Amino acid sequence: MASKEVDMVCRMENFTKSFSLKIINYSLMQLLRVDEHPPLVATFDLAGCNWAVNFSTFSSECNITPRRNCVYSHIALQVSLLTEIKTLMYLEVEFRLLDPSGRYSVGDHTVSKSEGYLLKLKDAVGVTLCMRGSEITNYLKEDSFMLECALRLVKPVCVDARSKIVLVPPSNFSESALCRQFIQLWITGEGADVAFKVSGEKITAHKKVLAMRSPVFQGTAFRPDD
Structure with missing residues (x-):
């Protein structure tokens, strides 16, 4: 049944x-x-x-x-x-x-x-x-x-x-939680879309995060002709 x-x-x-x-x-x-x-x-x-x-x-x-x-x-x-x-x-x-x-x-x-x-x-x-x-x-x-x-x-x-609405649990957003999430994102490298070489070591990063933190990276990563 x-x-x-x-x-x-x-x-x-x-x-x-x-x-x-x-x-x-x-x-x-x-x-x-x-x-x-x-x-x-x-x-x-x-x-x-x-x-x-x-x-x-x-x-x-x-x-x-x-x-x-x-x-x-x-x-x-x-x-x-x-x-x-x-x-x-x-x-x-x-x-x-x-x-x-x-x-x-x-x-x-x-x-x-x-x-x-x-x-x-x-x-x-x-x-x-x-x-x-x-x-x-x-x-x-x-x-x-x-x-x-x-x-x-x-x-x-x-x-x-x-x-089909999904119940979303309450957000745990706070300044400290956001910092921990960014650190975890950097450690795992998940979704990284740009790479640098520093002293011969390859370091991956996220283009949007870099652009958010620096106008120099923003101008380099998101040119009008991109």
């Missing part, structure tokens, strides 16, 4: 992203209140959607509705969805304060939230980084501080199996 042809293919995809964020003029940002709209400080793309990071501060009593004449010494951070979409997503968010040099993460002040959310336009997932005002000064440098943000998103991806 012949098996039934599949019409739709659905699977769960895992997306990750991390980036560093610098908050400048922290003392001025303390004038903003969380009962107003938190300011948008950064936008980014994840899983084909646009997202934003919102930042604000509130009172030392961790009261979401701040009172007048109180000290705003707690950091509130939100990740909000800017793309019109309605699907169940599993989202993990982590913010970590960096030391003033930005070289390493300070483990004592890390906050995270992970839960399944039915995200719609302008929905936000918030985390609160609570510390006393005296503690915040340990991370300030010239009225600025740095954060590291790490996100993990799991969502369903469905395609019409009859359209």
